[in-house]
Amino acid sequence: MGKKTIHVSDFSGTVLRPDDEMVRVVVLEHPDLVAGPVRLDATPTEVENIDDAALDVAVVEIHDGRDGDEPRRVVLTASEFDALATDVPMAQLLRTAERVKPPKARKTAEKIDYGTIEHAGKPHRGRVTEEESRIVREHLDEVNKRLADAGLRQIDPADPEHVARYGFDLPA
Structure with missing residues (x-):
């Protein structure tokens, strides 16, 4: 007895022929994503306009002491974030701002x-x-x-x- 693997686009449900090209899309963050990154398979034509749909965003952390010591992560459009800078243009502010070192990985005690x-x-x-x-x-x-x-x-x-x-x- 043999086995046959059939590849299907996760986006459209289209069955892909063995000679069809397949693209892997890894979803890193999404409001409905609960257990970490996932992989989706698609055809190149299904994702060819994904770069055109991409948004210019700013991802920021707010360290205000709420929710314990954990910062809040906020994603907003780059233009909305840029509008927060009223004294100096945001591009200049970002070039001259103090650099932040990434947090060191914590070693598990147990x-x-x-x-x-x-x-x-x-x-x-x-x-x-x-x-x-x-x-x-x-x-x-x-x-x-x-x-x-x-x-x-x-x-x-x-x-x-x-x-x-x-x-x-x-x-x-």
């Missing part, structure tokens, strides 16, 4: 235990313990659902890399 059902199967660079392997094999559907919900790659018991990593039995 070590993640991949030998638990909450973390088993998550991608990591360390050695896979026998306990993690056992949990992944015995609870594969639950582990894959959790991984998919988190936007992470799922575990395929037919993938040779996953077979070696988690100790799946090879199909006969």
